[in-house]
Amino acid sequence: MLNKLTFIYRQHFKFIIAINLGTSLFFSFLFLSKGYTHYPLYMLSIIFKLVGYLISIAVERLLYASRVYHYQNLGFSYKLIFSRLFIADFLLFILLISIGYLCASFI
């Protein structure tokens, strides 16, 4: 199952992974340069992440009809594909900020 899911992400979700990872990296560097005490920055980062997810869903909605049976024949629903991708992306975002915070604390 993991192999199939990786195949789907690798073949069809490169753009979506790129914009979400790009957002995460941009805000991680922003936190590193501005510091971790600017609370509006947390709000802004969450808003941008949500916008990234909405763009991802909008892009996939355009391609839904041509891909849905391919995903379903591999045993996956759109809900499952997106939920796993977004959860992994958000956890990675939190991890990046946490690592940045730890590094900044020790420097």
Place this chain on the structure above:
Amino acid sequence: MRELYIDSVAHSYRGDKVLSSVYLSCAIGEVVGLLGRNGSGKSTLLKIIFGNLRPDYMYMRLNGQPIKQAYLSGQVSYLPQHLFIPQHLKIKDLVDQYTNTYRQQLLSEELITKHLDMPIGDLSGGQKRLVECLLVLYSNSDFVLLDEPFSQLSPIIIEEIVRHIQALRKFKGIVLTDHYYQHILNTSSRIVLLHNGCNYSIKNKEDLQLHGYISHER
């Protein structure tokens, strides 16, 4: 008993009842031919079984277990009427992802081995349809739903698909629908006719005439 069973299927499109109290079962080793006029609900029924379409009501069991969306079990595959595999994907990758148990059998097919490194989009229309059909038939699932697999194909490719269905019928349950009713009659072990939203068991060609599926002059 390994069986796909669905009953009490009711579905309507914008108030028009398409299916009403329809039931269907398919056991491993069976090829169930599903016939019906245009708009009789054949494709709708297959989509409902696969889990792509939510009906007004249905009750479905797969190997005795109640289920809602068959595709999530990984035990049911579906060939839609149109081409469904993204055109840029290479046949080698598709064989890897779709098949496991029957991979070697599929790899012994000349059409597959000759075009392994080619994207499926580079094949001709008939070849694409055949490759999609083979991927669905040789997939890991126990039950296969084929929605008009013979449409717009040359007789030689139709014969090829029939040969693969016959080869796999011992190991899988197959539900097959098409308007080439003679192929369905020859290939299937059991025939079901969808008519006026209900299903009828068909024994012979005369039953099809009786229900108005084919004319008496034929």
